[in-house]
Amino acid sequence: MLSVKNLHVSYGGIKALRGVNLHVDQGEVVAVLGANGAGKSTLLKAVSAMLQGEGEIRFKGKKIPSSPYKLVKEGLMHVPEGRRILANMTVLENLQLGAFSRTDRHGVAEDIERALTLFPRLRERLHHYGGLLSGGEQQMLAISRGLMSRPDLIMLDEPSLGLAPIIVKQIFDIVGEISSRGTAILLVEQNAFKALSVCGRAYILSVGEVVQEGSSAELLNNQTLIQSYLG
Ligand code: ATP
Helix, strand or coil, X not given: CEEEEEEEEEEXXXXXXXXXXXXXXXXXXXXXXXXXXXXXXXXXXXXXXCCCCEEEEEECCEECCCCHHHHXXXXXXXXXXXXXCCCCCEHHHHHHHHCCCCCCHHHHHHHHHHHHHHCHHHHHCCCCEHHHCCHHHHHHXXXXXXXXXXXXXXXXXXXXXXXXXXXXXXXXXXXXXXHHCCCEEEEEECCHHHHHHHCCEEEEEECCEEEEEEEHHHHHHCHHHHHHHHC
């Protein structure tokens, strides 16, 4: 579904990605793990055409379009780090906005209902402004809004960042639930153990390079690797 070949991205003189190769197949959950500054967010931004890089990125066999809007239409959604929900719009309006690329009103209404079933807390907060939600609720809204475009692949950047352990558990449970519906997930995380508990495969990034890849079981058994790169 997604293939990234020999991707290089620089910010001026800073080389953030140095020849990254990665792929995500249909329906897979794949994690990208690594310490602060490893290049994880840069990778997602390059895939969703927010940043220009050198190399080849293909989605469903075609070169990725240069506009994020077209990419959403093709079925790829990026939920960036920091949630970026619209503070002056209600939960419902944020969800409706997530469906901007769709014209099937009935399907949109069904998906809003599905999001509220997935996250009952959002139903309670439906008419509250996004800016008044807690961090955990904002993350739930960011993920739900991302799902409103009915993506085939959703990329989640650090969904557990700054959240209380009980909310982190809920978020990871939902990652499993989204995957069970057939949506592929590319998950960027610093919380390696949590991510490895929900993904099938993972890549470990260090200073812009993939230093290891493998099944989650293989990586969890590799203590040296975990201590060296994931802490
Ligand atoms: P974090 O978990 O802290 O977000 P990350 O693995 O997502 O880390 P990136 O944010 O992709 O890492 O950053 C990779 C490298 O690129 C780092 O050295 C970072 O300082 C640098 N970098 C990221 N964004 C910019 C920017 N806008 N301008 C200059 N350098 C940047």
